[in-house]
Structures are given as C-alpha cells and as structure tokens.
Amino acid sequence: MIRRKGLDICLLGILILSVGCIPLAETAPSPGSPDDLPGCYAIFPAGPWESVHKIEAIIRGGVSSSLLGVTKGDPSERRLHSLLLTPEGFILFDAELREGGIAVRKAVAPFDSPAFARGLMEDVTLLFLPPQARPTTWRKEADGTRICRWESHDDSCIEVRGSMDHGWRILRRDDQGEVTREISLNGPFVQGLAFHMELRASKPTSYRLRMTLLQAAP
Amino acid sequence: MKRFLFWSVPIVTGLFFAAAGPSQEWTSLKEASRDIRSVKAEFLQKRYLQILTEPLRSEGRFFFYASGSLRWEYLSPLRSVMLQKGDTVQLYHFSEGVWKPEMIQAVESRRMVLAEINQWLQGRFDESKAFTHLYSPGPPVRVILAPREGINRFIHRIEIVLSARPGVIDRVEIEEPGGSRTSIEFRNVQINSSLPSGIFEKP
Numbered sequence: 077m078i079r080r081k082g083l084d085i086c087l088l089g090i091l092i093l094s095v096g097c098i099p100l101a102e103t104a105p106s107p108g109s110p111d112d113l114p115g116c117y118a119i120f121p122a123g124p125w126e127s128v129h130k131i132e133a134i135i136r137g138g139v140s141s142s143l144l145g146v147t148k149g150d151p152s153e154r155r156l157h158s159l160l161l162t163p164e165g166f167i168l169f170d171a172e173l174r175e176g177g178i179a180v181r182k183a184v185a186p187f188d189s190p191a192f193a194r195g196l197m198e199d200v201t202l203l204f205l206p207p208q209a210r211p212t213t214w215r216k217e218a219d220g221t222r223i224c225r226w227e228s229h230d231d232s233c234i235e236v237r238g239s240m241d242h243g244w245r246i247l248r249r250d251d252q253g254e255v256t257r258e259i260s261l262n263g264p265f266v267q268g269l270a271f272h273m274e275l276r277a278s279k280p281t282s283y284r285l286r287m288t289l290l291q292a293a294p
Numbered sequence: 295m296k297r298f299l300f301w302s303v304p305i306v307t308g309l310f311f312a313a314a315g316p317s318q319e320w321t322s323l324k325e326a327s328r329d330i331r332s333v334k335a336e337f338l339q340k341r342y343l344q345i346l347t348e349p350l351r352s353e354g355r356f357f358f359y360a361s362g363s364l365r366w367e368y369l370s371p372l373r374s375v376m377l378q379k380g381d382t383v384q385l386y387h388f389s390e391g392v393w394k395p396e397m398i399q400a401v402e403s404r405r406m407v408l409a410e411i412n413q414w415l416q417g418r419f420d421e422s423k424a425f426t427h428l429y430s431p432g433p434p435v436r437v438i439l440a441p442r443e444g445i446n447r448f449i450h451r452i453e454i455v456l457s458a459r460p461g462v463i464d465r466v467e468i469e470e471p472g473g474s475r476t477s478i479e480f481r482n483v484q485i486n487s488s489l490p491s492g493i494f495e496k497p
Contacts, residue, residue: 132389141397142372142387148345163374165341290371
C-alpha cells in the first residue's frame with residue numbers, strides 16, 4: 077500500500093513536471109520527417125512583405141475599438157515595423173522591432189506605455205514571424221493536420237497546428253502549460269498572410285483582436 | 295495638443311464654408327458661404343505612408359448643417375462614423391451587423407477642435423491658435439494653412455483647393471513632418487439639399 081502510494085506520488089510529480097509545454101490531452105509528437113518540416117512555416121510570410129489589416133480590438137467588458145494595422149516585415153532579418161491608425165488615418169502607434177529590440181517612433185495615449193509597446197510587438201511577432209529555432213517536434217497526421225512545437229528553455233512553448241483546408245491555430249503556452257495567446261488563421265492566404273485572423277490573449281490581460289487583410293504586397 | 299491631429303480630417307471639412315485670403319477675395323469667399331445651410335458630399339481619402347508602397351484608400355461621405363452639426367462617415371475599408379451636434383460628440387464603428395460605441399472617443403480633444411472650426415466658419419482665422427493662413431488666387435484658388443508652434447510637430451502644411459463653384463472645395467492635402475501625407479478628394483457635393491432626419495444623432 078505504501079509502495080503504491082509512493083508510485084502515485086512519483087507519477088504525479090512526473091505529470092506536474094511535464095505540463096509546462098505539452099497539452100494535457102495528448103502526447104508530444106516525436107521529431108518528424110524532414111519532408112514535413114517546411115509545413116511548419118506555411119502560415120508565415122516567406123519573404124519581405126507589407127500589409128494592411130482592419131482590426132477590431134475587444135477588451136474586457138465588450139468595449140471595442142476599430143483600427144487599421146499596417147505592418148512591414150522581413151523574416152530573414154526578423155524585422156518588423158508596425159503602425160496602428162484610427163479610421164481617419166491618424167497614427168496612434170508606430171514601432172519597429174529590429175535586432176531583438178523595440179524602437180517606438182510614436183505612441184499616443186492610451187497606447188503610450190512601454191508595456192503596451194512590448195505586448196503589441198510580441199503579438200505582431202507571434203502573428204507574422206516563425207520562432208527562430210527549428211521546431212522541437214513536428215508531425216503530419218493522416219488527415220493532413222500539421223502539429224509543430226517549439227519549446228523554450230524556460231518551459232514555455234509555441235505550437236502551430238492545422239491545415240490549409242481546415243484553418244490554423246498558433247498557441248503560446250507559458251511555463252505552466254496555460255495558453256496565453258491563441259490565434260486562429262483562416263485563408264485564403266495572400267503573400268503568406270491569412271485573410272482572417274483572430275488573436276485571443278488571456279494573460280496578463282484579456283483581449284481579442286479580430287483582423288481582416290485589406291492589402292498585401294511583397 | 296498632440297491629439298489635435300486626430301481630427302485633422304474633419305477639421306478641413308469646415309473649410310467648405312470659409313476660406314482665408316487678403317481683403318476682397320477673403321470677403322467674397324465668406325460671402326459665397328453665407329447662404330450655405332447644409333452640405334453633403336462623398337470623399338476619397340488616400341493616406342500615403344512611407345512604410346507602404348501603395349496608399350491606403352478610404353471612402354466615405356459627410357453631412358454638415360450650418361447650425362453646427364457634422365456627420366463624418368467612413369464606408370470602407372473600416373465603417374465608422376463621427377457625430378457632432380452642438381457640444382455632443384460621439385464616435386461609433388460598425389461590426390457584426392451593429393454600430394458599437396468606439397472605445398477611443400477622445401471627446402475633449404474633439405471639442406477643442408470643434409471650437410477652432412467654429413472660428414473658421416465665421417472667418418475668424420486670425421483668432422485661431424492652431425494655424426496661420428495664406429490665400430493663393432490660383433486658379434484654382436487655394437488656402438494654405440500653416441501650423442503654429444505645437445501643432446507643427448504633427449502637421450507640416452494643409453492645402454485646400456477650392457472649386458470654381460462658390461463655397462465648395464475640391465481637394466485637401468495634409469502634409470506631415472517626415473513625408474507622410476493625406477489627400478482627400480470630394481465629389482458629388484450638394485449644397486442646401488435636404489438631409490435625412492436624425493443623421494447627426496444616430497449612427
């Protein structure tokens with residue numbers, strides 16, 4: 077009986093240690109076939125691009141705002157330049173991500189806090205740039221669904237799953253395994269950009285961004 | 295003060311009804327606007343940003359009533375509307391089939407700008423704290439607005455191209471420091487036509 081109890085505790089410990097990045101309901105895919113690896117990058121622009129999105133931002137309580145989002149990026153250099161504009165065309169926020177640092181060119185209240193700049197550029201990075209390293213694991217299931225996972229040293233991870241037929245999801249999990257960002261992407265894809273995207277943020281602040289592609293160019 | 299630019303587009307619509315110039319030209323423009331009770335028009339706005347190869351195009355319409363009511367509405371690509379009646383300013387955007395109040399109202403800054411517009415509508419440009427003005431006889435006649443200290447951080451220059459038709463402008467160009475600019479072309483301008491009831495109160 078004591079031995080059984082010890083075994084249970086041991087199993088519980090293993091479970092707790094393993095939840096950092098892996099979804100509870102499934103096992104991690106083992107490293108996949110090299111042929112399937114390019115599929116992990118299918119939802120990200122492959123080369124330099126510029127885009128305009130219609131954005132509806134919804135925060136807690138259902139209060140919402142309608143904005144235009146302009147983004148220019150170069151995945152090979154991991155550079156991003158993002159603007160938020162009012163429908164009238166007034167620039168509320170203008171920042172660049174370059175060499176891992178954020179340079180804010182313009183920020184108007186309520187978009188003028190460093191936390192907002194950091195959070196927005198992290199979201200834009202998650203939307204448009206694949207993680208830097210090669211995925212830790214990936215696989216392609218029989219129905220064509222791809223599951224790719226990038227695990228970090230801090231036990232957080234990013235997961236890309238889906239297919240062109242059924243849409244895609246990008247999940248970011250923290251070191252406790254909780255989903256902090258969930259992005260759904262639905263085609264058609266133009267210049268490697270999904271026509272419809274919805275980002276749901278749950279931590280540290282809860283909000284939703286509904287994005288529709290208006291313009292895309294290389 | 296920096297929120298002023300937020301309203302730069304609606305501001306210039308006020309110039310349908312007043313324009314600045316020296317002596318008799320200036321007076322004649324005011325005379326031409328004196329009988330205007332209402333205006334409605336469509337517009338095409340092109341926003342040139344250095345980050346974009348192609349300009350961002352928006353289309354919309356506006357309605358103005360001389361008692362101080364304005365409806366400035368974008369129909370695409372974002373559907374949104376600003377309503378002003380007297381001291382009341384409201385902003386809505388259209389989503390999922392309904393009009394929703396806009397989170398970023400910036401009502402105080404809008405009120406400040408509306409006060410400027412009222413001065414312009416009465417031809418009191420010399421009282422403007424935001425812009426100095428210059429009359430260019432053309433043709434076409436142009437009014438050039440130069441921002442005063444503070445505003446010049448956000449607007450470099452505004453140029454209003456007047457129509458040969460009295461009281462009407464054809465185009466507005468807003469230049470910003472750094473090279474970005476906005477062009478607004480007006481079309482189907484109707485003067486003193488009847489306006490739908492409630493157009494300044496409900497989205």
